[in-house]
Amino acid sequence: KHQYVRVKTSKVFKALFSGGFSGFITAVMPGLGASTAAVISMQITKNLKEDGFMILMGSINTFNFILSMVTLYVLDKARNGSIIVIQELVDAITINHIVIFLSAVLIAGSLSVFLALGLSKVFSKIMSIVSYRKMVLSVIFLITVLVLVLTGPLGLLILIISTAIGIIPPAVHISRTHSMGCLLLPVILYFIL
Structure with a gap:
């Protein structure tokens, strides 16, 4: 049986906005990662607690990847490891590549929600043993x-x-x-x- 956690809408928007802002900073500034962005976000938004923090981390990584793709397309500069790999695999990034990669991210992210819900019970039992x-x-x-x-x-x-x-x-x-x-x-x- 699944246990659902209710999160206030205001907390969700606060975490998403803060994560988007920090994700933008990490995508533009080389060398900054998700943990640094989380520290910045936690200074902006207080009292997020555990559920808000999870939303925050997800939004930071999502915004970071999307904006890193845009930065690669516009400036032809890779800002993180996964984007460097994409840059090495593809000679010249076009708007078609951006659409394909973002579609793949959307599909993989959607599937991972269901996989995580199913596998989390199994892993929690294993981790208790x-x-x-x-x-x-x-x-x-x-x-x-x-x-x-x-x-x-x-x-x-x-x-x-x-x-x-x-x-x-x-x-x-x-x-x-x-x-x-x-x-x-x-x-x-x-x-x-």
């Missing part, structure tokens, strides 16, 4: 082995350093979003110049 600690340790082991096999000792060194960079912010009680600052300036300069 599996030891969280063992699962996390298994994922860490798998990532370490893959990095070592695919990139060698240098990749392992980079993994260790980046892991340390990811652990430091919560240890000193600051947001991980601040770590993005070291990437933003070089990326912005690359795309502007």
Whole structure:
């Protein structure tokens, strides 16, 4: 039996507007991701709670992708990883490509709603059985082995350093979003110049 959550219309519009604004910023500014956009949005809209936050994240990613496609078409500059892949696959982006990609996104998004509703019960049962600690340790082991096999000792060194960079912010009680600052300036300069 499904349990439905009622969300106030005002909260939905607040989350959509804030997500659209932040999605626009992330699509235009290189190096900014959904987590940074979420931090910006949470400053704009207070008291969204869990359900509003989920709507916010969905709208940020949707607006980001759509506007990144438009940015690629207008400026011929890719702003995120998925758009870079599209740029490499297609020689020259036309309006027909934009329509095809956006249609694919709409169809895949619609299908994923039904898949998520069906599979969420199965995964919640599995997650209640599996030891969280063992699962996390298994994922860490798998990532370490893959990095070592695919990139060698240098990749392992980079993994260790980046892991340390990811652990430091919560240890000193600051947001991980601040770590993005070291990437933003070089990326912005690359795309502007």
